[in-house]
Amino acid sequence: MIFEINERRVIPNWRDFKRTWQLGELNSSLRATNKPLNFNLERAVSDWKTNSNIGNAADLVNSAYVSGLKSSQDVLDAVEFIRANRDQASASLLDLANSFFAEEKSNSQKSLLELDIETVEEFKAFIDKKTLPKLIHKTRIKAHNEFNNPIVWVELARLHSIVGQEEKAEKAISVALNLAPDNRFVLRSATRLFIHNEKFDKALYFLKKSPRTKSDPWLTSAHIATSSIMGRFSTLINSGKSLVIGGNFSSYDLTELSSTLATLELKDGSFKKAKPFIEKATLDPNDNSLAQLEWLSKEDNRIIIDPQSFTNVINPFEAFALDHFQKGNWKEAFNNCLKWFLDIPYSKRPVQLGAYIVGSLLDDNETALFLLKAGMNANPFDPILLNNLTYYHVISNLMDEAIHYFNSLKNIDFHSLSDENKITVQATFGLVAFRSGQIDIGESFYEQSIRSAELLKNDHMRISAILNYTRELIIVKSPKKDHYIDLIDKMEIDDDFNDLITIRKKILGFSNDYHFVEHSDKQ
Template sequence: MANFFENKDRRVIPNWRSFKKTAMLGELDVPISSIPTHDISLSIDSYIEDFKTNRTIAHAGDLISAAVVNGFEKDKTVIDAANFILAKPNETTATQLSLAERITKGIPDASKPFKLDNISLEDFSLYVNPKTVWEKIHLLKQAANQFQFNPIIWVELSRHYSIIGQQRQALNTMKIALQLAPENRFVLRSAVRLFAHYDDLEFSHDILRKSQLTNFDPWLTSAEISLATLRERTSRFMKKGAEMVSSKNFSPFSITELASSLGTVEMINGSKKKSRELFYKALQAPNDNSLAQVEWASKKDHQLDINPANFQVKHNFEAQALDNFNKEKLDDALTNTFRWFLDMPFSKRPVMFGSHIADTMNDQETSRDFLKAGLISHPNDAQLLNNIIYSLALENKTDEAMDFMEKVPPLNQMQKSTQICITATRGLLYFRTGNHPIGRQLYLEAIEDAKDANNQYLNWLAILNYAREELLIKSDKVQEIMETVALMQDDTENLDIRKLKKEVTEMFEKQKQGNS
């Protein structure tokens, strides 16, 4: 039995992308809107005059340099100088050529679609390749060694280590970044995400509680409140955060995560009206994280009706995928989940969700592709291994499934829910290898365990999986188990339960008709 995506609790923990992408998304901009920009009157007239009377590569280089420094790249003579350089590639340097090209072609526009927006599932093997991550790590290590002062390189190195599941290295390199830049938003948010990712919520929370910036920077205040909530504590920044959101000192974009974070706390506390107000505030200028949070919240509070597609938000793949899934647009959900995974390749959530959607679509191969991709960042993860084994067993690929079963860690090293799933999956494997009594015994054990754990979802899932196996072997237990199946509500919100129940019921009906 597979334990797929449980969309129970979502908190506004910062998303973690490359520095370049995070900067382009505007999440590192200064949040306070009232500080004026520098006002220096500039002129490049003397450089223009010099180039006009001295058409040499050096004069052209001097002019384009001045233009780049002052933002005069669109000046006619500057473009002329850039073309002058481009026309003489053998007399120039690589740097001059590259700068000249940038002037003539223009700087990449942040408002244009990112590369991920155009990626489809067909590109899976192209983009999911640990070799490219290793190559990047090699380069980053060299750069970190040479430019030890640069905290951003250490953060990038940490992110890449986390993508390939090198936990110790990821944590160590992040600690170096924290030492170099203990009061920088990008470093702090990346660190918070990493330590939370490895379940060290206490350390993650401490980083923010000790930072001076958390008092002033809504991007950090938001993360602190979310972490406190995850730790089931009351944040001492709640009041401060509420003041930030209600003040007019911050741009709507800079408080979007904070508003959604506060909205989540209010929702947990049962103040639906307040939470809605905050979520709507978050939607004034959402980012992908706040949008996904509101999309998640809309499942809990049906008066929060949003369509993520109506918001011009970059990289909103998570919200789109959840919305697609809720609307049962499974192809779109799968594509957006793949993009979400590529955007956040260290994260298990898109992996679980992608395999879940693919399984719902009976596409076991794609389901396993997601799960195997997840093993890159989470090697030997019991939940992922379980789901791969389950998927292989469903297709009667029992030898391959047994190979993966050998990698499963001992039961006492995993969460209760995963233990239940592993037990049921072992039951499935026994059924598919012909050892029905042991398979039956394991399924019944899983059903009981799920019941004892008060986990209705897993309990029903185990019952349905068990029923399917009994139906397939046409055993004398079918009638008994189908009576239990019949007691399950049809209107459950879990699509996979509904689908499996329908399949099992249809199998049962067919068998009954065949028998009669």
């Protein structure tokens, strides 16, 4: 399999409402500063300590919430008191106390997942439970019982999207958009769904339609990023820049917009103009902007980012996966891919990267196949997932299963693929031909993929194709194998391509094993 980290944009991540709210992405958009208000809690603390009852606990927690001074032990004690005496607390007070508890928990764990997993076995057990159909049924009933609640319809759309039910997901999100066309959560969720379904015009339509988009940095960012994917100039770029420099929003509210603007400036070739937006994005990043900054740092070595140093970012799995991958820390990278997938299970990027790591670098093809099949739930017709399923079935000598996915892969419109994806598919066609005994055809496809990568000046894909080709030449004992073994042995590989260095070592070891077997046979 040839893996390539494709171009990234700051598209909104889509989670359930509770986790999105806990992450702070739904707070009031107009916050002049990150600093807490000048608010004295001494009296409330004194009253609480003197008489620890529900009323004084409520006064302290409410005061702490308004002031932003949430982290003192007295406040946390009051929160625990309210939660322990829930029968005496109002629903709104209990919700407030629970939000403190969730925030404190997330600050200590840096993780807000629907399910926390520590091992591959736990991941497989979760996927195998097949609980989503039951959850979809339950949510559908709730949506019809609470027809005017847009949040439930958004969640129904998200669940349908996770299992690849595109039409049902769009019907549910349409109801939510009719009920709350200017709601940030609804609009950002709809944007992600339409982009996931490659209906970019629809995403832009609803963003343009809302008068809030121009004044809300979270929505402005989504508009600019969506336009960029489509190769269009966003009419909100200048107003977005004004929002960033205006001083009316917190750094957290501006982080996605700042990273989006930085990406545009770098794409236009201006590091000088990008730099202030990069600096703004790093002040208080969320998981999405941190991943974008990490990706940008690999595109431009003038950008220096250490994702591990941003200790306050919750759900940093994508940035951590990319960082560990770049450094050659395969196990850490793979574990973060699993959590990244569980965080946003409709996304194919954690599946693609995770399968490549565990299959090609950690030699666990079984887990690679399991992860790819899990990704197919939300992306049943994705050509690269079909390609990678074909690849790992072939490598595992499961040719019947491989041909099943290969036949689906042959039916795709090859010309609709990106140039990078064409190279990937060409190489896989070569692999299938080799393993089917059609050596000449296999050589032709591999050599074509190598030439295509050279024309694109994509060294990573070129070297990767050569490495895979060499392995197949060794297996069939082709006369060409010695040339290619010598080629990859002497080949200079960029230090940033730790994955290719690892794979080359495996193939050179593989060639030595084959040489030993051939020599023994001759004896």
